[in-house]
Amino acid sequence: MNPSVSSLGKDLVGLEDLSGDQIISILDTAEPFKEISERRIKKVPVLRGKTIVNLFFEASTRTRVSFEFAEKRLSADTVNIAASGSSVVKGETLVDTARNLEAMRIDMVVMRHGSSGAARFLAERIPSSVINAGDGQHEHPTQALLDLLTIRDHMGRIEGLRVCIVGDVLHSRVARSNIYGLLKLGAEVAVCGPPTLMPPAIQELGVTAFTRIEEAIEWAGVLNVLRLQLERMHGGFVPSLREYNRIWGVSSQRLAAAPRDVLVLHPGPMNRGVEIDSDVADGPHSVILNQVTNGVAIRMAVLYLLAGGRQESAEAAKQGGEA
Ligand code: CP
Numbered sequence: 001m002n003p004s005v006s007s008l009g010k011d012l013v014g015l016e017d018l019s020g021d022q023i024i025s026i027l028d029t030a031e032p033f034k035e036i037s038e039r040r041i042k043k044v045p046v047l048r049g050k051t052i053v054n055l056f057f058e059a060s061t062r063t064r065v066s067f068e069f070a071e072k073r074l075s076a077d078t079v080n081i082a083a084s085g086s087s088v089v090k091g092e093t094l095v096d097t098a099r100n101l102e103a104m105r106i107d108m109v110v111m112r113h114g115s116s117g118a119a120r121f122l123a124e125r126i127p128s129s130v131i132n133a134g135d136g137q138h139e140h141p142t143q144a145l146l147d148l149l150t151i152r153d154h155m156g157r158i159e160g161l162r163v164c165i166v167g168d169v170l171h172s173r174v175a176r177s178n179i180y181g182l183l184k185l186g187a188e189v190a191v192c193g194p195p196t197l198m199p200p201a202i203q204e205l206g207v208t209a210f211t212r213i214e215e216a217i218e219w220a221g222v223l224n225v226l227r228l229q230l231e232r233m234h235g236g237f238v239p240s241l242r243e244y245n246r247i248w249g250v251s252s253q254r255l256a257a258a259p260r261d262v263l264v265l266h267p268g269p270m271n272r273g274v275e276i277d278s279d280v281a282d283g284p285h286s287v288i289l290n291q292v293t294n295g296v297a298i299r300m301a302v303l304y305l306l307a308g309g310r311q312e313s314a315e316a317a318k319q320g321g322e323a
Contacts, residue, residue, distance in 0.1 A: 008305050026301050044074060047071065051108075060112055061268075063133045118136065146298040151163070164224070175191065179206075188208075189208070193248060217250075225276045249274065255280060
């Protein structure tokens with residue numbers, strides 16, 4: 001594989017940078033990779049000899065673990081670094097950390113960081129591929145890709161669908177990546193939540209803004225429910241969690257009033273009983289665990305394509321060949 005011929009370029013920083021065709025290509029590449037995770041022996045030699053560092057400066061369960069599974073299932077050599085156990089706590093900068101890793105001859109860095117723009121900052125300074133696993137309030141591209149794949153699996157298409165992103169849009173990198181991805185694939189997109197949790201001028205991205213959850217549910221075929229990011233709130237964004245749930249929470253009573261079956265996604269981790277009730281999260285509308293399963297296939301596809309693999313070779317690659 002030759003990274004210089006990657007159809008995605010060197011890095012995956014955000015869906016804002018990709019065309020609709022590139023996004024479709026990632027989704028289509030993920031399709032054959034889904035089956036690898038269903039095998040008794042979940043391993044193919046697609047990334048044999050590649051070295052990948054997972055550099056997580058913020059907490060993560062789903063993203064960190066599914067990148068690691070994706071890397072291992074493609075036979076890459078992986079190293080996990082958390083800020084708390086690294087020399088970052090002694091004051092080492094991000095670039096110095098990355099340059100020292102480069103000196104050990106790595107091929108890719110998967111990074112989660114609390115600062116918006118950190119992934120692009122790193123991508124512009126090191127020759128290895130950088131994959132953004134979430135940077136501040138900017139983007140979380142692989143989350144949006146797995147959301148798109150899950151919607152396509154269940155609805156058969158993205159184009160023409162009405163998708164509403166509900167909740168704490170202000171602090172959400174998932175919202176931003178979903179908005180870019182959904183619009184590029186021809187969906188109609190709306191957001192819904194308290195005015196205090198809406199970014200100013202959100203409509204300039206090309207979305208409709210609802211202020212009442214009932215209106216959003218009446219309009220949408222798909223709801224992507226966001227976590228209230230309490231750790232990023234320093235002030236009175238919502239009166240109380242109980243009040244938030246009463247006014248904005250996605251409940252089975254509210255879904256029952258919808259004119260159609262509504263598909264419900266949530267990127268996790270969930271605040272049950274706040275933005276989403278348990279009977280919705282665990283009920284027939286929910287595809288939340290399907291999202292998690294698809295996360296592994298999407299991350300395999302991104303790793304494979306950035307390593308120079310081609311969508312049309314993915315089926316052959318998963319049968320045992322290197323791309
Ligand atoms: N959806 C998501 O990014 O979850 P984690 O924070 O657990 O990775």
